[in-house]
Amino acid sequence: MAETVPSRGLDALGFIEREGSHARVPHVFRPVVAAARDRLLDVFGARLDSAYLYGSIPRGTARVGRSDLDLVAVLRAEPTGADRDAARALGEALDKEFPEIDGAGTLLCSRARVLDERERYDTGWFVACQCTPLLGEDLAEFLPRYRPDSLLARETNGDLARHLPRWRQRIAAADDREEALRPLVRFMSRHLVRTGFTLVMPRWNGWTSDLRDMAAAFAEYYPERAGQLCRAAGSGYEPVGDRTVLRSYVDDLGPWLADEYARVHGVKAPRPEGWE
Incomplete structure (x- = not known):
């Protein structure tokens, strides 16, 4: 019996399938x-x-x-x-x-x-x-059908470097209450995990919206950063309001990810003012 090959969110022609219903x-x-x-x-x-x-x-x-x-x-x-x-x-x-x-x-x-x-x-x-x-x-x-290629990667998440200064401002302005920091941790964790996943998406050749599956796909290609993205995936689902986590995102993981993204896929094309 032939082995069943996982679809990884793609249809028989290799296009990304609509994931919800x-x-x-x-x-x-x-x-x-x-x-x-x-x-x-x-x-x-x-x-x-x-x-x-x-x-x-x-x-x-x-x-x-x-x-x-x-x-x-x-x-x-x-x-x-x-x-x-x-x-x-x-x-x-x-x-x-x-x-x-x-x-x-x-x-x-x-x-x-x-x-x-x-x-x-x-x-x-x-x-x-x-x-x-x-x-x-x-x-x-x-709209057209979409494949998990480098163009899609660039135009979805190739703008992380432009977000980081605003993230730093939001972190600085937030108070230290756990309930105030938790939404920031969840938001930034999810954004970084999705960016890490789309960085490797063309090589992985598929699509998923599950944060832990995204982190696992990323780990196949960047094992040295796997632990960071795995922890971010967990924080995307179960965030803890911790300022040190946020600082690690904007001082380490985020800048590295933005630089690697630009190297691999290029930078997202500019949009009209107000579209960011």
């Missing part, structure tokens, strides 16, 4: 998903072009009381400050009402940005491969 949403999370769908319409109305779920809930891996609800709202025009305030209030309301989730957030962008050629291998890829349609027209129909 409504069928995978665990039953316990379906009420919050339904509420989010209705409230997105209430908040944005006719300005809403389409909306999506992403993250652990549509992948079917969410944990009750530990996982957050991740949404994308695509508007017919560029989001305003008022739109961002409304999205923030929506997330806070959902988080307060539904104990099944630990936080809720909504990414905002315009239809034009999703379909812009400059965003084809970043926002466009994200919508087409990592997002599950929730409302409106599925913009993946207007």
Whole structure:
């Protein structure tokens, strides 16, 4: 009998498969998903072009009381400050009402940005491969299929060096309360693990959104840094508010990763002001 070769998130032709679906949403999370769908319409109305779920809930891996609800709202025009305030209030309301989730957030962008050629291998890829349609027209129909190649690697995470100064500012401005530092640890841990994974993604030839699988793939090619990324993966799921962890990210792992990324894949193409 022929041995089954793992798909590593690719279809039979080698394209990245869309990873989530409504069928995978665990039953316990379906009420919050339904509420989010209705409230997105209430908040944005006719300005809403389409909306999506992403993250652990549509992948079917969410944990009750530990996982957050991740949404994308695509508007017919560029989001305003008022739109961002409304999205923030929506997330806070959902988080307060539904104990099944630990936080809720909504990414905002315009239809034009999703379909812009400059965003084809970043926002466009994200919508087409990592997002599950929730409302409106599925913009993946207007986007290409994607392979785990160097172009995708460069345009998704080839901008880490530009993030690091802002990360240092956020760390300096944060107080030392564990509950204040924990979200920073989770955010930066996840970002670094995903960057480490996409650094090796073309050689590994596949896609995964599981942080520990990402770290394991990275370890195949950079064993000397494997322990750091493995610990970051753990912090991405179970963060502890520790300033020393954050400092290690911006003083050691982050700069090394940014330099190695630029060497291997190059630097992400500049975007218009306000798109960063």
